[in-house]
Every structure is written in structure tokens, then in C-alpha cells.
Amino acid sequence: MIANYLAVSGGIFSIGLALFHIGFWRIFNWGKTLPRMNKMDRAVMQVMNLCLIVLFSSMAGLYFYFGGSLSDNAAGRAILILFAIFWGFRALIQIPYFGGSALSWAFVGIFTIGFVIPAAMLYLA
Template sequence: MEIQIKIIGGVLILLALFHIIFPKYFNWKEELNKLSLINKQIMSVHTIFIALTVLLMGLLCVTSSRELIETNLGSTISFGFAIFWTIRLFIQFFGYSTSLWKGKTFETIIHVIFSILWLYLSTVFWLIYFN
């Protein structure tokens, strides 16, 4: 299980770094100009903090995988991570419109990949918590 946590850590670090390209990829300069200043800044600030949270989760997994598995505190943290990623899994299906990916090859592939990733993260953290 320790190797699974280290793999998850690496994936989460990459996912956090991937947020760097969001503004350009999603054309935020033009898209966010349609929003009020507060909404534009909330979008930017929340994206930074989501990326930071994911990065810190990843670093914790890479640096403290054994502690996450073998200690009571690690079990509690894994419980929190399990809840976090399980909610993210549900949001993948119920928070986004299917029109964003259905019938679009690339978007469908991304949807499936991230659905599997959220399921994997949730499952590993639930297994740690219940063991």
C-alpha cells in the first residue's frame, strides 16, 4: 500500500502543476473578462488554492506514506482524503453537464481518465482508513 500512496503523491503533484496551464488552455483572459471583478478574482484565487491543496496532499503522500498507513493520525488524514476524493468523484458525474464531454472524443477520454483517477484515489484512501 505504501507504493500506492507514493504513486498517488506523484500524480497529485503533477495534477497540481497542471493547473498552471489552465488560464491559457481555457482562455481565461477572454472568458473571465465577462465576469465581474470579484467573480474573476474568486475564480483565480480558488484555482490557486485548489492547486496548492492538491500539491500539499501530494507532498504529504510522497514524504509520509508510511505514517499515513501506520498511525492513527495518518488514518484520520486518509479518512479526510477519502471523503474529499469521493466527493470529487461524485462531482465528476453530477457537477458537470454531460454536454461538456458526451459525443466529443477527446473530452470523453479525459472524463473517463479522471473518473478512474478519482475512483482510484478514493478507494486507496478508504482502504487505508478501514485497515
């Protein structure tokens, strides 16, 4: 039962991050800022962001489709381990790359939630 709630939370969390990344063009005014970059850097920024949108959408799909049963088999546990590693690593690199502002620490908290959800599902399995 708790695993199902965690899975739904993970799905909602992942959709939220996908939507956040969809908003990057507007949030960061990429229409004006990207043209100032060289062609390769501009392409890398957009391709990486699009790939993250697909990744987060896929994470949401896995959480919603498989739910709490993700922790019931080896493949599902491997997926949860990968999710936890991804978000744990993302939390760890936030401050070195973006500084220690209050906003940056808020993102550390958000990414830590992304780590805790699959870790809790694994722990409860």
C-alpha cells in the same frame, strides 16, 4: 510495502492534479475568458484554483514525506480519510455539474483513483 507504493502513487497523482490546475490559465484561455466575468466571480475562480494547487501540492508532500506510515497512526489515518472523502465527493459531483460526456466520465475515473489510493491504504492498515 504496498502502502509505500500506494503513497508514491498518491504523491504522483496529486502532483499531476496540481500541474493540471497550474495549466488552467492556458487550457481555459483565462486571459480572454476571465475578463468577461464580473470582478468577484473572476477573483473567486482564480483564488479557488490557487487554493486547489496548494492543496494538491500539500497532499503530494504528505504522501511522499510520510509514505506508507500515514496509515500507522490516528492522525495519518484521519488525513487519509479526508483525502478519500475529498476525492469521493469530487467524483460524485462531476456528472451533475459537468454532464455525462465521455470526457466527464473519464474525470470520474480519475477522481475515483484519487479515492481508491487512500482508501486502499486504510484498508491495508
